[in-house]
Amino acid sequence: MKIRTMKYFAGQGFRGIWRNRLMSLASIGTIASCLMIVGIFYCIAVNVDYMLETLEETTGITVFYTEETEEISEEKIQALEDQLNRIDHIEKIIYISPEEALNKEKEEWGEYGSLLEGLENDNPLPPSFELTLDDIRYQKEVISQLNQINGIEIRYLEEETKILIGFNNMIRIVSLVLIVILGFIGVMLMDNTIRLTVYIRKNEINIMKYIGATDWFIRWPFIIEGIIIGVIGSILPLIVIWFSYNFITELIYERNTFIQKILVFRTTGEIFNLLTPISLVIGIGIGVIGSAISIRRYLKV
Amino acid sequence: MPLMGGDNLIQLHNITKIYPNNVTALKNISLSIEKGEFVFIIGSSGSGKSTLLKLLLKEIEPTQGEIIINDKNITHLKKKEIPFLRRKLGVVFQDFRLLPNKTVYENVAFAMQIVEATPKEIRRNVPMVLSMVGLAKKARCYPNQLSGGEQQRTALARAIINNPPILICDEPTGNLDPVTSWEIMKLLKDINDRGTTVIIATHEKDIVDKMKKRVIEIKNGTLIRDLSKGGYSDED
Numbered sequence: 180m181k182i183r184t185m186k187y188f189a190g191q192g193f194r195g196i197w198r199n200r201l202m203s204l205a206s207i208g209t210i211a212s213c214l215m216i217v218g219i220f221y222c223i224a225v226n227v228d229y230m231l232e233t234l235e236e237t238t239g240i241t242v243f244y245t246e247e248t249e250e251i252s253e254e255k256i257q258a259l260e261d262q263l264n265r266i267d268h269i270e271k272i273i274y275i276s277p278e279e280a281l282n283k284e285k286e287e288w289g290e291y292g293s294l295l296e297g298l299e300n301d302n303p304l305p306p307s308f309e310l311t312l313d314d315i316r317y318q319k320e321v322i323s324q325l326n327q328i329n330g331i332e333i334r335y336l337e338e339e340t341k342i343l344i345g346f347n348n349m350i351r352i353v354s355l356v357l358i359v360i361l362g363f364i365g366v367m368l369m370d371n372t373i374r375l376t377v378y379i380r381k382n383e384i385n386i387m388k389y390i391g392a393t394d395w396f397i398r399w400p401f402i403i404e405g406i407i408i409g410v411i412g413s414i415l416p417l418i419v420i421w422f423s424y425n426f427i428t429e430l431i432y433e434r435n436t437f438i439q440k441i442l443v444f445r446t447t448g449e450i451f452n453l454l455t456p457i458s459l460v461i462g463i464g465i466g467v468i469g470s471a472i473s474i475r476r477y478l479k480v
Numbered sequence: 481m482p483l484m485g486g487d488n489l490i491q492l493h494n495i496t497k498i499y500p501n502n503v504t505a506l507k508n509i510s511l512s513i514e515k516g517e518f519v520f521i522i523g524s525s526g527s528g529k530s531t532l533l534k535l536l537l538k539e540i541e542p543t544q545g546e547i548i549i550n551d552k553n554i555t556h557l558k559k560k561e562i563p564f565l566r567r568k569l570g571v572v573f574q575d576f577r578l579l580p581n582k583t584v585y586e587n588v589a590f591a592m593q594i595v596e597a598t599p600k601e602i603r604r605n606v607p608m609v610l611s612m613v614g615l616a617k618k619a620r621c622y623p624n625q626l627s628g629g630e631q632q633r634t635a636l637a638r639a640i641i642n643n644p645p646i647l648i649c650d651e652p653t654g655n656l657d658p659v660t661s662w663e664i665m666k667l668l669k670d671i672n673d674r675g676t677t678v679i680i681a682t683h684e685k686d687i688v689d690k691m692k693k694r695v696i697e698i699k700n701g702t703l704i705r706d707l708s709k710g711g712y713s714d715e716d
Binding site for chain 1: 537563566591593594
């Protein structure tokens with residue numbers, strides 16, 4: 180395609196939007212609200228996923244012998260580690276000696292850490308293993324296998340994990356359903372918008388066909404119109420989400436330091452790395468499919 | 481079978497067209513038109529002359545028979561090839577069919593844009609053709625600022641701007657007064673003199689009689705007369 184022809188198509192595309200600004204605005208609005216919802220759900224889904232990931236890493240599963248610390252021999256610890264190694268879905272096994280455990284406690288207690296001073300010689304903390312799973316969804320399976328090992332205690336966050344997994348699944352299903360429904364509505368509205376432009380230009384198309392314009396020559400301006408509407412419709416919600424995401428995460432971080440331990444958020448940059456291309460693809464997709472459907476009907480001369 | 485004939489630009493072989501509603505528009509029409517000819521196709525409305533033009537323009541396909549234009553069988557042309565056939569056929573309609581939001585100049589230039597001519601070619605050819613049809617001074621006018629004759633001249637300029645070997649006119653003077661009609665006919669004659677084959681569907685007796693050109697008459701879908709230098713009716 181020649182550059183001047185492309186210029187012609189782009190000019191016609193913009194003109195089409197302007198000539199028919201009300202419907203164009205409606206289409207932009209639909210695509211934008213569709214992508215706004217997609218964006219919000221994306222933010223939630225990504226962060227829930229991230230929280231799960233963090234949970235996997237920070238809490239995981241802790242196992243230790245219930246016997247008195249002095250009675251646990253090196254061999255016993257080694258034996259337990261071997262047993263743990265045979266269980267599937269355990270990604271990482273970290274041995275924590277009583278000394279390390281105490282230091283960690285002190286750190287977590289922060290300014291009150293000094294209260295733990297003096298326990299070094301009579302450390303009540305047992306040696307333990309911290310297990311990280313490759314996927315927290317397998318927690319139940321792993322726990323049931325661990326239960327078969329005698330003489331150990333297992334600690335893990337069951338409720339929290341369950342809630343997060345459930346929430347995560349729900350978010351995924353809801354966002355998928357919403358994307359499909361809104362995408363469909365978007366395509367229909369787009370079809371209407373372009374149909375109006377095509378209708379307005381019906382005579383022009385007719386004349387073009389008699390003069391010998393190829394179908395693609397006729398189609399391109401409308402497809403470009405769809406692309407422009409799609410791009411505008413996807414950039415608008417991106418801007419809104421950018422500012423609100425920044426605002427909300429900062430607000431939560433500022434107001435409540437306690438909540439920070441559970442609620443960890445992806446940075447705005449991380450969110451937009453993927454949200455931007457997703458939005459553009461969906462927006463342009465809706466725009467182009469909508470135009471393509473409505474031109475088809477008018478190209479039969 | 482003489483499918484490929486020396487100077488025959490257009491050949492129809494036993495063309496029959498039956499529309500989906502079972503109306504037979506054309507029955508067994510065979511004819512050939514040579515390069516450089518000036519041909520009138522006459523007949524009352526409903527005779528089938530519009531169907532004939534539509535067949536040439538590939539708007540519809542014949543039910544039977546074959547159409548050959550420029551040694552190419554276009555009977556069953558692929559959809560993708562139709563635009564390229566139409567570039568060889570300039571078309572003029574009774575109702576002009578100009579784009580109302582474009583000036584005379586733009587209307588003509590538009591036909592060149594479609595075939596992806598360079599801006600340089602457009603700037604050179606459009607004024608040339610406009611002065612040929614006598615509209616050099618009206619280049620910046622919009623169609624609604626023009627008289628009927630001027631609008632038809634614009635349509636003519638658009639039809640010939642890409643130098644098609646064939647010019648097809650469907651009732652080109654149908655909306656014009658007699659004086660203006662003659663001006664348009666004179667222009668068509670000029671275009672024909674430059675080598676373009678001109679085919680005119682009309683039912684205007686006066687014009688056909690005075691031009692003394694080839695006349696093909698269609699009645700009820702049948703070719704009833706094909707005379708060189710004929711008149712509108714047999715009595716002449």
